[in-house]
Amino acid sequence: MTTAVVFGLCGAAAAGLGLYGVIANPQPLRKILAFNLLSSGVFLFFGVVARRGAISAFSGDPVPQALVITGIVVAAAGTALAVALLLQFFKATGSTTLNANALASTAADSIAE
Amino acid sequence: MTIDTVLDCGLTALVLAVGCWIVVARDSFAAAVGFVAYGLLLTLVWVRLDAIDVALMEGAVGSGLTGALLVRASSRLRTNEQSEAAEQPGMIVRPVAALFSAIVSAMLGAAVLYLPDPAPTLAPEAAANAGATGMANPVTNVLMAFRAMDTMLEKVVLLVALAGVWSLARDSLWGGRPGPRYRTDPKAPLTFLTQVLPPLGIVAGIYILWEGADAPGGAFQGGTIIAAMWLLVMMAGLADAPPISRRAVRLALIAGPLLFLIVGFGGLWLGKAFLAYPVAYAKPLLLAIEFAMTLTVAVTLGLLIAGPPERNGAS
Numbered sequence: 001m002t003t004a005v006v007f008g009l010c011g012a013a014a015a016g017l018g019l020y021g022v023i024a025n026p027q028p029l030r031k032i033l034a035f036n037l038l039s040s041g042v043f044l045f046f047g048v049v050a051r052r053g054a055i056s057a058f059s060g061d062p063v064p065q066a067l068v069i070t071g072i073v074v075a076a077a078g079t080a081l082a083v084a085l086l087l088q089f090f091k092a093t094g095s096t097t098l099n100a101n102a103l104a105s106t107a108a109d110s111i112a113e
Numbered sequence: 114m115t116i117d118t119v120l121d122c123g124l125t126a127l128v129l130a131v132g133c134w135i136v137v138a139r140d141s142f143a144a145a146v147g148f149v150a151y152g153l154l155l156t157l158v159w160v161r162l163d164a165i166d167v168a169l170m171e172g173a174v175g176s177g178l179t180g181a182l183l184v185r186a187s188s189r190l191r192t193n194e195q196s197e198a199a200e201q202p203g204m205i206v207r208p209v210a211a212l213f214s215a216i217v218s219a220m221l222g223a224a225v226l227y228l229p230d231p232a233p234t235l236a237p238e239a240a241a242n243a244g245a246t247g248m249a250n251p252v253t254n255v256l257m258a259f260r261a262m263d264t265m266l267e268k269v270v271l272l273v274a275l276a277g278v279w280s281l282a283r284d285s286l287w288g289g290r291p292g293p294r295y296r297t298d299p300k301a302p303l304t305f306l307t308q309v310l311p312p313l314g315i316v317a318g319i320y321i322l323w324e325g326a327d328a329p330g331g332a333f334q335g336g337t338i339i340a341a342m343w344l345l346v347m348m349a350g351l352a353d354a355p356p357i358s359r360r361a362v363r364l365a366l367i368a369g370p371l372l373f374l375i376v377g378f379g380g381l382w383l384g385k386a387f388l389a390y391p392v393a394y395a396k397p398l399l400l401a402i403e404f405a406m407t408l409t410v411a412v413t414l415g416l417l418i419a420g421p422p423e424r425n426g427a428s
Contacts, residue, residue, distance in 0.1 A: 008225030010125040016218025021136040023210035024202050051162045053234030059163035062251035063235040069170045070267045076174045077274035080417040083186045084278040
């Protein structure tokens with residue numbers, strides 16, 4: 001197996017792990033973490049496509065590499081926005097649950113207090 | 114099996130083990146710390162894939178800045194950890210999610226094994242046109258010239274994200290300073306580190322920007338390192354975060370995209386195309402854009418991590 005194939009499979013597995021985390025983890029912060037895992041898997045997949053496009057002058061196709069660099073920055077910006085939203089949500093409700101019933105009860109608690 | 118394959122398989126096993134830990138760990142703080150380690154391991158993977166530019170980016174942004182953001186968020190949410198842990202997904206959700214994710218992984222894996230051979234590549238075109246910009250780093254060529262539109266719009270995405278973060282502030286605090294005012298003991302190790310590291314870090318950031326023309330590196334990577342130094346100074350309490358209404362901050366935020374747009378429309382005005390650089394001046398123009406972009410990247414990323422304004426500007 002070549003390096004590209006090994007890391008391509010690694011990227012595929014990381015994307016699956018991230019997808020599982022996004023669906024199965026109820027906490028929003030863990031969903032954001034898992035989402036980053038998912039995006040890293042996709043970037044790795046694209047990186048393998050870049051590596052396979054190597055010619056004698058370059059060690060990889062520079063176009064996908066540049067797009068991955070752009071993607072990493074955009075993913076970081078999205079994460080920053082998501083984290084800011086989550087912290088603001090926590091400040092406003094005193095909870096981070098996405099469950100509507102649980103949220104209603106904590107809101108009632110804070111009003112009662 | 115050659116030694117390279119063994120190394121690659123070992124690295125893959127480590128990456129996936131840390132990835133599993135991030136998903137299943139009970140403590141969110143531990144998961145966030147795991148994410149930093151995961152990013153550093155991925156950096157090694159990118160080095161193995163001979164994509165040094167991407168490795169620098171993953172280490173600086175993917176692991177460093179995103180990691181810092183998530184670690185800080187998880188420590189702020191720590192008081193909530195108990196009530197969160199009580200919440201569990203339904204008995205059906207987990208196996209169905211696992212099955213669904215496994216199918217997606219298997220399909221991606223099959224796609225890796227059956228990628229077309231010989232691989233489609235734009236590398237020969239990038240090599241043939243490399244002389245047009247006067248830069249030897251093919252990735253910088255693609256980012257700054259061949260796909261300059263993507264890079265410019267990405268700067269705009271960063272600005273939109275920052276506007277989104279800022280808009281979460283209370284009305285009365287608009288224009289104030291982001292984050293809490295950090296105060297540390299002047300004799301603490303963090304203060305000492307903050308006095309020693311930034312001069313070196315700023316030089317390293319500018320060096321990586323300058324070298325990016327011909328070697329791995331560039332505006333993004335250099336700007337991120339400078340942003341990290343700025344965050345360190347803010348978090349050690351040696352300098353306060355600036356009020357977001359300050360004119361210098363706003364100018365630094367738009368410097369990169371603005372110069373990019375001016376040069377872009379200049380290309381249109383000269384009768385060629387949007388973002389077409391005149392070949393004789395390509396390198397100086399690109400360097401000017403890269404310097405402005407480094408400033409914008411550093412300030413935007415620093416303020417993105419610092420968060421929405423939480424205090425009045427005067428305090």
